Amino acid sequence: MAQISDRPSPQGVPHHGVSRGEAFRVWLRVAALSFGGPAGQIAVMHRILVEEKRWISESRFLHALNYCMLLPGPEAQQLATYMGWLMHRTPGGIMAGGLFILPGVVAIMGLSWVYALYGHVGLVSALFFGLKAAVLAIVLEAVMRIGKRALRSRIMIGIAAAAFVAIFFLDAPFPLIVLAAGLTGFLGARAGLQPFQSGGGSDDSADEAGDLFGADTPAHARPELKRSLRVAALWLALWLVPVLGLVLGLGTGHVFSQIAVFFSKMAMVTFGGAYAALAYIAQQAVDTYGWLKPGEMLDGLGMAETTPGPLIMVLQFVGFMAAYRDPGTLNPLLAGTLGGLLTTWVTFAPCFLWIFLGAPYIEVLRGNRALSGALSAITAAVVGVILNLSIWFAIHTIFKEVRPVAWGPFSLDVPLWASIDLWALLLSGAAILAMFRFRVGMLPTLAATSAAGILIYLAGIIA
Template structure:
């Protein structure tokens, strides 16, 4: 234990194990719990250390809450602390989605389960639609003329991503990289930038994207790429997963994919843990383990590699511009995916009503939690199908 540390490594690990078991409410709520518990109440982490971790988590790709937890583990206990904090935080929700995956595989074909998820799917569409709207406001700006004038390039990236995702029904990874690099070159070009760098990055992307191998290796490569481009929110991974899992590889049906997102929302911890459920449906326990580890690996590596150089990174205008450009396209892809999913899932009047009520509840009753809405929607779906 380091001299400056006010807590043991075991205490830190147990805290994140508890948070991963009881922490509902999404990334914003989870980072709020960490501040209240570790900064205000226990005073394990200083305000400055917390702010640095939060800023790094926002700059680098990866699920926000998991990254902040890894950074907090890194502060006083370096790589071991980062590893144990991240592992403890993710483990409870991984176990939960694994158990739910077993139940789903056993009973998913039964009519009553299908009736429950009929309502759940509509609620999930409402939740991710509202989340994508909020992410757009937060990351790009309001839908006002002033915002379009000052951030017209980001809006152009956003609209282009919505259109491309909707038309092609695929996540365009190359578009993300080009947008980030182009925005960086326009806003704050770095000194080391040249044409050869662009070609190298694009060739690297193609090399990764076209990789083929056995099933587990293919899962690992796919989910690692998805994890490396989760900017803005855990839900930002949805367009990657939807096109890759449903459309390109045909691993899951549209309904199974929606069910996977719903399962992640009714369990504590990071929403990104939906990858564990998807991996289990694709290839059992090893599929779940591979998908989860591959998704969180980029987040872990970015955090431990960048943490020692945080101040230089945080003040680097080129890095900020690159992240802003990618984020605009990622959120646009999320909106495009929401439209595609809604078109196939909102199929009748009951599903329209459930989705609309979900949005209204989240807008006007801000204290209501998504798990309660999803469970209620499941009960409604069951009743509707029964009648």
């Protein structure tokens, strides 16, 4: 495969023509709109990077997404880091990945302060209540766009459908779904089956025309053993040296040491998104460590669901409350702030490690037919998973309550029709109509639904 360089030209602009300043503005925009959990965040990135800016081709975007879905931690944040690294090397990855979580860090920290002092965040919740309606429309649009391009054969449609049934009705573990899809695609490509060749039937040559790199790979994306060892040593040190320092300096019983160790372990096992680990984290935070009171995890989850950034940002709230309630000699708010930031650091530092270490090897695999077949099948499965997330998001946006229903091996959360939120339904319907029927842009739709949410709150209709 041909190689191209992204070293700066004499004017300080990489050869692909996008400066870091321009990229910074775009990543800041992506970060500000990163609502709706992974489905909404992936939808926003897809719309801006693939459809609007045409910086990244569909196949490259999905190839990177497949890798990020295999990693522990928030896949959307890791995808942003991957895209930023691809365009502007390590500084670009830090910029994209860091900006992606920055609004969430600020928002969750501010809401944690308000929660600790007053216990109510009504006006802010109203703002995000309106935003969620527009995000639902963005999510649905992403499912349609990605599905239209990734599911170009009956086999791929079947894989997507099987993945959806497995996760929605059978509550199958996400890693198992990905493994099964990847194995199916790998064997299908080795057998020479056409649906598993060239991404499942898509026109790769036409697709690459919208990519800044074309069919080439940036020079810095070549895997090198020495570079890999340097990256691993640096990011392992950035992640684990503070943890070791806290344990040795403060002892294993100190709240900061407990936060550092516990959430470092969580960063390595949170496969399948935040929801796969939240029940365990809530149980440990309440019953084992006594950091939270029963029900407070749901309050933190509500903050994370209605603010920009990954849903896993709820862990910052947990870390804040843990240190706030056990401040030692520090001011409680200062201790809480440090505890929240420490939680965020040990949660996200590994995410940069996974990308900077593994992405070069993933990039060179784009030309391997068997592995491309595996990844094309994973892409189809991811469409089913995103559809599952979309339905989950829609149900929890429009309905206030759900109840679990089980029948044999099948189980799902069924919305209680009596708990329907008419205002959420109306705002979501209006956002979908505006974007799909009248082609209203994403930003005007977000602004309109946000303003509507605040007006509804001020009118006393929602608390």
